[in-house]
Amino acid sequence: QVTLRESGPALVKPTETLTLTCTVSGVSLSNVKMGVSWIRQPPGKALEWLAIISSSDEESYNPSLRSRLTISKDTSKSQVVLSMTNMDPDDTATYFCARTPYYPRSRSYFTGMDVWGHGTTVTVSS
Amino acid sequence: DVQMTQSPSSLSASVGDRVSITCRASRNIYNYLNWYKQTPKEAPKLLISDASNSRSGVPSRFSGSGSGSDFTLTISSLQPEDFATYFCQQSHSLPLSFGGGTRIEMK
Numbered sequence: 103q104v105t106l107r108e109s110g111p112a113l114v115k116p117t118e119t120l121t122l123t124c125t126v127s128g129v130s131l132s133n134v135k136m137g138v139s140w141i142r143q144p145p146g147k148a149l150e151w152l153a154i155i156s157s158s159d160e161e162s163y164n165p166s167l168r169s170r171l172t173i174s175k176d177t178s179k180s181q182v183v184l185s186m187t188n189m190d191p192d193d194t195a196t197y198f199c200a201r202t203p204y205y206p207r208s209r210s211y212f213t214g215m216d217v218w219g220h221g222t223t224v225t226v227s228s
Numbered sequence: 229d230v231q232m233t234q235s236p237s238s239l240s241a242s243v244g245d246r247v248s249i250t251c252r253a254s255r256n257i258y259n260y261l262n263w264y265k266q267t268p269k270e271a272p273k274l275l276i277s278d279a280s281n282s283r284s285g286v287p288s289r290f291s292g293s294g295s296g297s298d299f300t301l302t303i304s305s306l307q308p309e310d311f312a313t314y315f316c317q318q319s320h321s322l323p324l325s326f327g328g329g330t331r332i333e334m335k
Binding site for chain 1: 229258260262264270271272273274276277278283315317319320321322323324325326327328329
């Protein structure tokens with residue numbers, strides 16, 4: 103059974119850097135189809151995709167946040183890490199990681215996000 | 229970038245009603261469209277992938293249709309556990325993107 107679990111600080115101050123960890127179990131991050139996305143959801147609002155990393159370490163980011171985001175992984179620890187710099191109160195949200203199968207298909211490389219963590223809530227406040 | 233527009237943003241319905249939610253992409257995404265259900269304080273759950281492929285364990289009352297840029301999620305007979313928020317998401321190209329969500333409320 104594949105599971106993902108997010109961890110990180112519940113509270114960060116404006117201008118600080120947020121670092122979140124997604125710990126994956128039940129599948130290796132080196133599995134050829136194993137991609138992991140980060141998604142966030144401000145209170146009462148829609149989901150926003152942030153970034154993805156593939157099994158071969160290909161990275162992609164939401165262009166609106168690209169300058170602030172870094173995604174990386176440690177396969178030996180089964181962890182995917184997201185860093186977001188210069189945090190602002192508007193970044194207050196629940197942050198999720200999700201398995202995103204990432205492999206060549208007919209006209210795409212992706213399918214649906216089929217396993218999600220429970221999410222971690224981050225509040226940005228001084 | 230592909231923009232996803234869902235409608236309506238909310239709807240009121242009763243148990244037993246047939247409900248449809250639409251999702252429109254800003255360009256052709258073929259059938260690379262997924263639907264999720266989210267209940268309060270929970271993570272989204274993938275219901276349908278590739279526009280019409282129901283995931284294992286999803287009740288048969290849920291169905292997805294469409295291709296190109298227009299897609300529909302239909303619940304044939306609404307059940308109490310279906311009152312939730314539903315999101316569409318395109319998986320055709322990066323950056324991946326979600327619709328704004330449709331909240332189904334009890335009438």
